[in-house]
Amino acid sequence: MIASELALSLAARGHSVHVFAHAVPPRLTKGDQHAVRVHVSGGTPYPLFPAPPHDLAAISRVLDVERSLGLDVLHAHYALPHAVSAIVASEATADEGRRLPVVTTLHGTDITIVGSDPAYLPTTRFALARSAAVTCVSRSLAERTEALLLGGQPLPSGELHVIPNFVDTDAFRPPPGGAPTGPPVAIHVSNLRPVKRVPELVRAVAAATEPGSGAEHARLHLLGDGPDLPAVRALVEALGLAARVRLLPAQAEVAPHLAAASLYVQASREEAFGLSALEAMSCGLPVLSTRVGGVPEVVEQDSTGLLVDLGDEAGFASSLRRLLVDHDTRRRMGAEGRRQVEHKFAREAIVDRYEALYRRVQPA
Numbered sequence: 001m002i003a004s005e006l007a008l009s010l011a012a013r014g015h016s017v018h019v020f021a022h023a024v025p026p027r028l029t030k031g032d033q034h035a036v037r038v039h040v041s042g043g044t045p046y047p048l049f050p051a052p053p054h055d056l057a058a059i060s061r062v063l064d065v066e067r068s069l070g071l072d073v074l075h076a077h078y079a080l081p082h083a084v085s086a087i088v089a090s091e092a093t094a095d096e097g098r099r100l101p102v103v104t105t106l107h108g109t110d111i112t113i114v115g116s117d118p119a120y121l122p123t124t125r126f127a128l129a130r131s132a133a134v135t136c137v138s139r140s141l142a143e144r145t146e147a148l149l150l151g152g153q154p155l156p157s158g159e160l161h162v163i164p165n166f167v168d169t170d171a172f173r174p175p176p177g178g179a180p181t182g183p184p185v186a187i188h189v190s191n192l193r194p195v196k197r198v199p200e201l202v203r204a205v206a207a208a209t210e211p212g213s214g215a216e217h218a219r220l221h222l223l224g225d226g227p228d229l230p231a232v233r234a235l236v237e238a239l240g241l242a243a244r245v246r247l248l249p250a251q252a253e254v255a256p257h258l259a260a261a262s263l264y265v266q267a268s269r270e271e272a273f274g275l276s277a278l279e280a281m282s283c284g285l286p287v288l289s290t291r292v293g294g295v296p297e298v299v300e301q302d303s304t305g306l307l308v309d310l311g312d313e314a315g316f317a318s319s320l321r322r323l324l325v326d327h328d329t330r331r332r333m334g335a336e337g338r339r340q341v342e343h344k345f346a347r348e349a350i351v352d353r354y355e356a357l358y359r360r361v362q363p364a
Contacts, residue, residue, distance in 0.1 A: 002107075002137075002165050002275065003077045004028050004036075009351045011035035018071070020061055022054040026252055039065060055085045062089040066100065073358045075103045076131075079110040080120060083127035090130070101132035101361040105163075108137070108272025108293070111144050112195070124149055132361035135161040135354075137273040138294025161357060164297070165275050166350035167282045169342055174284030175259045179331060183217040184324045187261035187285075189254050189276045192226030194269075197290075199228065199235050200313065201267040206239045207317035208324060215324035220245045220265075223257060258283040263323050263330055264305075266290070267316060274298045278345055281305075281337035286330050288319055298345075304337035 004019070004027035011017045012035065019028065019038045028038050041057035065071060066089075074090060076083035083104040090100045104127060114120050128134050128145075134155060136142040142160045146152060186205065190196045202220070209215045222232065222245065229247070236245045251257060254276075258264070264280030264287045271277075271293040278298050280287055287305035289295050299305040306319040323330055 001025075001027060003075075003105075005166070005168065005347070006075075006351065006354060007036045009347055010355070013351070013355070016069075018065055018069075020058050022058070055081045058082075059085050059089045059092070062086070063092055066093055071100055073101050073103060073132075073361060075105065075354075075358075076127075077105050078107060079104055079124045079127045080113060083131060084123060087127055087130045099363075101363070102130065103133045103135065103357060103361060104128060104131040105135045105137070106141060106145060106272075108141060108270070111141065111148060111272070112270060114149060121149070129156055131155075131157060133157050133161060133357055135163045135357070137165050138162065138297050140294040140297065141272045163350060163353050163357070164345060165273050165278060166345050166347045167275075167278050167341060169282050169346050172255045172258065172279045172282035174334070174338060179262065179284070179327075179334070180260055183219055184215070184262035184327075184330070185219045185221055185260070186263050186265045186288075186320070186324065187221045187223070187258060187280070188265050189223045189251075189257070189279075190226075190266070190268075191250070192222075192224050192228040192232060194228060196226075196228070197267040197269055198222065198232050200316075201265060202232060202235050202239065202241065202245065204265075204267065204313065204317045204320055205245065206241060207314075208321040209244070213321055213325075215321055218244070218324045221248060221257065221261065222246065223248045223251055223254060225250045254279065255283065258285060261285060263288060263334075265320065268292055268295075269310065271295050277305075278341065281334075282341045282345075284334040284338045286323055286333035286337060288316070288323055290316070300336075300340070304333050304340055 004025045007017045007019050017036045019036055022042055024038050028036055039061045041061040074086040076086040086102045090102050093100045114124055139162050142162050192198050205220045209218050236242055258280050264285045266289045268290055273294040277287045287299045289299055289307055290310045291307040292310055301307050308316045308319055
């Protein structure tokens with residue numbers, strides 16, 4: 001999503017932008033996104049491989065575009081596999097007399113993949129070492145990258161650049177009529193994977209809204225699909241929450257759902273940044289989250305939301321109850337969240353930083 005938004009932002013500034021992917025990103029399927037050229041490289045089925053070699057096809061497509069139209073920089077999102085593909089394409093252009101610089105952005109799964117399977121570590125280190133610049137979406141991710149991926153060794157390109165994600169504050173904005181009326185609605189948006197701990201979130205809602213809590217009529221909206229969906233659906237039924245928990249499929253446009261809610265909740269085990277929380281803040285929602293990863297760099301305790309230590313289930317339920325019953329606190333935190341998004345995470349300021357980095361890595 002961020003890669004697509006960055007591509008659109010750069011195109012709006014007059015840059016020629018090409019996106020290489022094995023399928024058209026959803027954000028780039030709209031008819032008015034013609035300024036960004038998408039090159040789909042699906043790969044040809046080959047009997048020797050269980051799946052088409054998408055990454056090899058992407059390298060070839062990059063080289064085709066470079067030779068026919070010319071490129072100035074390759075920006076890879078995720079070290080595996082995209083930065084590796086970009087590095088190979090860069091080496092191929094070097095053989096023709098001009099090496100394309102590669103900027104690699106880490107979003108978090110590079111850490112979690114290597115953490116669960118160290119077999120990828122040498123390949124990841126190779127991609128980072130050969131990149132002209134490496135960016136991380138949070139200070140927390142940069143620190144983990146230095147410790148887990150680089151082993152404390154400096155990159156040939158120098159420092160890791162921390163450039164946070166951004167949000168379109170025009171698309172993600174508070175509703176014009178103010179906060180919705182009626183029973184408060186907590187909302188969560190994610191792909192329902194174990195790392196998101198959605199069953200724990202459902203249990204917290206059950207505890208926070210038990211009879212006598214003052215939040216008996218509150219609701220929870222869960223937007224997303226994923227492997228945990230059947231277990232979450234079964235848990236909602238078992239806890240008797242079917243009337244107050246809505247399970248909604250993944251949505252192409254989540255802003256209207258956020259604007260119609262009262263607060264955003266997440267109980268993740270890991271978050272490199274917390275983009276959904278940022279989008280919720282842009283819509284004027286307070287955020288309740290576990291205190292993990294880069295989230296404290298987005299959500300400020302007692303100012304724009306509440307943070308609870310991972311594993312403190314009672315504390316999470318108590319904090320959720322507080323936000324559900326205290327309308328004034330929700331309104332105050334939501335307004336401050338919107339202000340901080342406009343000040344620190346608006347699109348133009350972040351795109352400026354990427355644009356400056358692209359210029360910096362250009363050959364002299």
